[in-house]
Amino acid sequence: MNELKARLDALRGSPKRKNLDARAIAALTANPGCQRRSVLDAAGIDKQSLGTAVGFAMPAVQSEFALTRGTSFEAQVKANGCAQLLTLLRELLDLPHREVSYDDLETVGGNVTPTARHRHTARLLTNAAALAEDAGTLFDHPLLELTIAGYPVHLEPDLIAFRFGGRFYVVEIKSFAIVDGQAPAASVAAAELQAAVYVYAMQEMLRAAGLDERLVAPEVVLVCPKDFTNRPTAVKVNITNHLAAVRRQLSRMRDLHTIVDTMPAGLTLEVWADPEQRLNPRPAADLKATLRTVEARYVPQCLNACEMAKFCRNEERGSTAAMGRQVREELGGLDTISEVVGLATGTRQPAPDQVEQARLLQLAYRYRTELLGGAA
Ligand code: SF4
Structure with missing residues (x-):
């Protein structure tokens, strides 16, 4: 594993490592056959910057407007100890009307480091999992962890739900609207896939603690604005298929060394010709040649899911692929x-x-x- 990490670090060069998140892991499953994306993501390479360096800049995948709207809707739903959310969850999961405890895991006694938050999350969730009866608890800002290519990847679901009816439910709060019971299919699929990453991480955590992974429901709760208002509504969706896709993709990532072993020794995507001074960018032609040594599999869906899409599309120009x-x-x-x-x-x-x-x-x-x- 250390050798793999060393090769991936050398490939990234001097830029700071870009950490994976649930959105990036979910996006990996959009094109599972692409070795290029797997290697770039595992190496923590900022694909947005790399795409720009080779002359194929892509716009940011998420707009500022969508991010701001998402943050304010989440704050509204979680205000006053998750009052709105609790009402929705009571209806959707048929919760009894008794006291529910609420744990905010955003800090641990003022400590906001991922390691401390993850340890605290793991302790509380595994304790709740070990209880015979319903724990009846909302865990706000939990921090889960997966290890990918030797690096810890921290994942922050909007809320890990309850232990209710013997099961935990992951709750995802999204800002796309459900109008007349319908939501944009692509947005729902992306939210489901992202939630599947959290479910997988939580299952892994329980398994590592010697507990039954089936304590995590293969259904997640999506909370979205209803119709054209800011009023939230909640639906339960089954993510079994997405969970299988995430599991497959992450097991492929475990075999990453077989791809890296085929790459020429000393390969690097360092964007600076002088990494210490950072005055001279490396020629784009050099970077492109290096990128081409790692096999890609461009599909039109890449345009919505990967920051390298314009480069890879250009490579495939004229091909039926x-x-x-x-x-x-x-x-x-x-x-x-x-x-x-x-x-x-x-x-x-x-x-x-x-x-x-x-x-x-x-x-x-x-x-x-x-x-x-x-x-x-
Ligand atoms: S854009 Fe390129 S690197 Fe990204 S997934 Fe598609 S083929 Fe792979």
Whole structure:
């Protein structure tokens, strides 16, 4: 593990390590086959800065407006010892109307270090888990921990819920609205995936303490604004599939050394030619060449999930892979768009095994031309 850490540190170079969070771990599952992202994230490389250094800057994945709105909605729901939240949870989880205790884990006697907060969280949650009866407790600002590529990754769910009915529930507070019972599918999926990372971390914590991981419900509670108001509403969603995806992705990360072992020795994405003085940026061409030694698997979804997307899309320009998995599979064996266009327009002679593909492409091209009034 120390050797892996040393290789990853050398790859990152002098910039400070960027810590992973639940959002980043969830985003990893969006493109599980991409070795480049796994390596960059495990090395703690700031992909936003790297993308800028190679001339393919991406806008910040989360807008300032969304962040501010999210923070103020969460503060509203958690005000007065989580009064609004408690009312919602009582209804949704059918909680009895008795006293509920509330623990704020944002500091431990004034100590805000992640290590102290995580230890305190682990102690309280494992104690609650070991109780035979319902603990009936809200744990606000808990800090969970996973180890990825030898580094501790701290994860902060909005709230870890109760031990109720023998189970803990993770609660995620989101600022996207649920209007007439409907919410944007992509936002819900992202929230579910993020919550699945917390559930996984909590399961790992219980397992490490010799407790049953099934004490954590495979359902999470999403709390969102209702309709076009700031009034919160809560729904329970099942995250079993997301949990399996997170588990698979993190087990792949455990095999990261097999990818790193194939990388040339001494490989670095150091962005400075003079790391001590930091006066001369390293040439973009050098950085691009280094990046290309780590295999990527670009898909259009990368544009919503990864800060390297513009660079990787440019690399794949002209390839059918850049158009997504479905297109790539349907055009099986045709790697470039020019091959596809050549076969469709009849300017390219099909190989014997491409005759049927060429016939279908020409048919599609003819329909398209007719639909466009012969203007293609
Ligand atoms: S943008 Fe590039 S590095 Fe990021 S997930 Fe997609 S292919 Fe991988």
